[in-house]
Amino acid sequence: MVDATDAGPRRQFDARAAFDADLDYVHDITRRQASLEADKLVAVARLSRRARGRTLGLDAEESAVCGFAHTEDEKRLLVAEVGTTLRVPECTVGSMVTDAETLVTSLPLTLAALQAGEITGRHAHVMVAQCSTVPVEAHGEFEAALLPAAARLTVAQFTQRARIYRERVHPETPRKRHVEALARRGVWVDPAADGMAQLSVLLPAAEAIAIDDKLDQIARSQRGPDEPRTHAQRRCDAAIALLLDPDGDLATAARSVRPQVILTVPALSLLGHTEEPAELHGYGPIDPVTARRLTADAPSVTRWLTDPITGHALSVGRESYRIPADLRLALTIEDETCRFPGCRRRAQRCELDHVHAWAEGGDTSHANLASLCSKHHHLKHESDWTVNALPGRELQWTSPIGRVHITEPANPAHPPWPESPPSPRLEPSPSSGSEPPPKRSASRPVGDSHPLPDDAPF
Numbered sequence: 001m002v003d004a005t006d007a008g009p010r011r012q013f014d015a016r017a018a019f020d021a022d023l024d025y026v027h028d029i030t031r032r033q034a035s036l037e038a039d040k041l042v043a044v045a046r047l048s049r050r051a052r053g054r055t056l057g058l059d060a061e062e063s064a065v066c067g068f069a070h071t072e073d074e075k076r077l078l079v080a081e082v083g084t085t086l087r088v089p090e091c092t093v094g095s096m097v098t099d100a101e102t103l104v105t106s107l108p109l110t111l112a113a114l115q116a117g118e119i120t121g122r123h124a125h126v127m128v129a130q131c132s133t134v135p136v137e138a139h140g141e142f143e144a145a146l147l148p149a150a151a152r153l154t155v156a157q158f159t160q161r162a163r164i165y166r167e168r169v170h171p172e173t174p175r176k177r178h179v180e181a182l183a184r185r186g187v188w189v190d191p192a193a194d195g196m197a198q199l200s201v202l203l204p205a206a207e208a209i210a211i212d213d214k215l216d217q218i219a220r221s222q223r224g225p226d227e228p229r230t231h232a233q234r235r236c237d238a239a240i241a242l243l244l245d246p247d248g249d250l251a252t253a254a255r256s257v258r259p260q261v262i263l264t265v266p267a268l269s270l271l272g273h274t275e276e277p278a279e280l281h282g283y284g285p286i287d288p289v290t291a292r293r294l295t296a297d298a299p300s301v302t303r304w305l306t307d308p309i310t311g312h313a314l315s316v317g318r319e320s321y322r323i324p325a326d327l328r329l330a331l332t333i334e335d336e337t338c339r340f341p342g343c344r345r346r347a348q349r350c351e352l353d354h355v356h357a358w359a360e361g362g363d364t365s366h367a368n369l370a371s372l373c374s375k376h377h378h379l380k381h382e383s384d385w386t387v388n389a390l391p392g393r394e395l396q397w398t399s400p401i402g403r404v405h406i407t408e409p410a411n412p413a414h415p416p417w418p419e420s421p422p423s424p425r426l427e428p429s430p431s432s433g434s435e436p437p438p439k440r441s442a443s444r445p446v447g448d449s450h451p452l453p454d455d456a457p458f
């Protein structure tokens with residue numbers, strides 16, 4: 001007979017073990033799906049070779065060494081044959097064939113990781129897509145540098161990481177590519193179901209980020225207890241009002257809303273001595289000419305990355321709960337997004353959380369602060385999720401059933417920050433070897449000094 005006093009905890013334990021087992025099962029299926037995806041792509045690559053060999057009148061053995069240099073007719077026949085059999089659109093088959101050929105010929109490590117279930121087919125597709133505009137001889141280096149990230153990031157995070165890396169290693173200058181891309185700008189409408197349509201605008205990234213931020217600010221300003229619309233609905237309504245009713249109340253009020261665009265510019269690039277790209281917060285690298293244009297529009301450069309230059313404290317220890325503006329901006333840029341595993345909410349729209357809670361003795365320092373979106377900030381404080389700060393500002397998250405996930409700041413390659421509190425004003429001293437080295441980067445919020453959101457009282 002079960003003792004009534006033990007039944008509750010035991011049931012709880014059984015339920016947790018069952019949950020854990022099911023989660024393992026789902027994870028295992030996902031890994032096997034990836035492995036099957038790899039097998040399928042290898043077979044598609046084989047089909048592609050055979051299609052070439054068939055046209056040349058080769059037998060199966062000779063086709064095995066045949067390359068992928070199809071004529072247009074050969075490719076069309078291959079795609080039509082596979083598409084009709086699998087009942088998928090020809091463009092999907094075309095993409096599949098490209099993935100298969102690229103993985104088999106020049107991305108063997110990615111293919112092996114897919115076969116081992118370490119990455120998904122979507123990660124592999126992103127790797128191929130980002131490699132496609134890099135010279136073939138650089139594929140090996142590109143793959144080796146990015147593959148570890150594919151194994152630990154979500155597809156969206158990996159896409160961003162791969163895109164930034166591609167920008168850095170691409171042989172053509174960022175400016176030349178931007179000028180060519182700028183020529184393709186445009187606006188178009190795609191019909192959607194139920195009387196809706198999607199309006200798309202292809203435009204320069206800085207303007208896109210600025211528009212996005214302005215819509216966000218307008219939507220936030222309309223929050224209220226009697227406001228029935230969601231944040232997304234208010235953003236959409238604001239976009240319509242700004243475009244179609246420029247003299248209306250909302251558009252008039254919105255004239256004073258100045259979007260915040262955060263840019264990190266290498267100092268030598270800012271001076272025109274190098275072509276090193278700048279980093280646009282929420283987007284990634286942009287060409288230096290555009291960066292210089294944007295920075296020229298603002299009155300001063302905030303050299304926040306080098307505390308000997310600003311003289312601002314990067315840690316106030318237990319002296320103040322409030323976070324200095326320089327430290328807030330630095331953390332926003334370094335984190336890039338919410339630091340919960342997989343979350344892509346932009347850090348600019350997050351709250352800064354004391355990882356080790358202030359109420360429990362945590363200090364206000366670079367090492368003990370992390371960007372969290374409102375949803376995950378509440379999850380941290382109102383559920384059994386726990387988080388610990390590790391060296392290098394990595395965060396170790398532990399789920400309620402004990403699964404551990406590590407997240408790292410998106411832009412950790414910033415200068416060594418003083419981790420010990422507080423050095424209220426560090427005077428520049430060329431002879432001192434103990435201070436952080438001067439940084440070659442300068443950063444500024446372009447366009448406005450709109451304050452970042454206040455941290456929640458945790």
Ligand SMILES: [Zn+2]
Nearest residue numbers: 338343373376
């Ligand atoms: Zn989040």
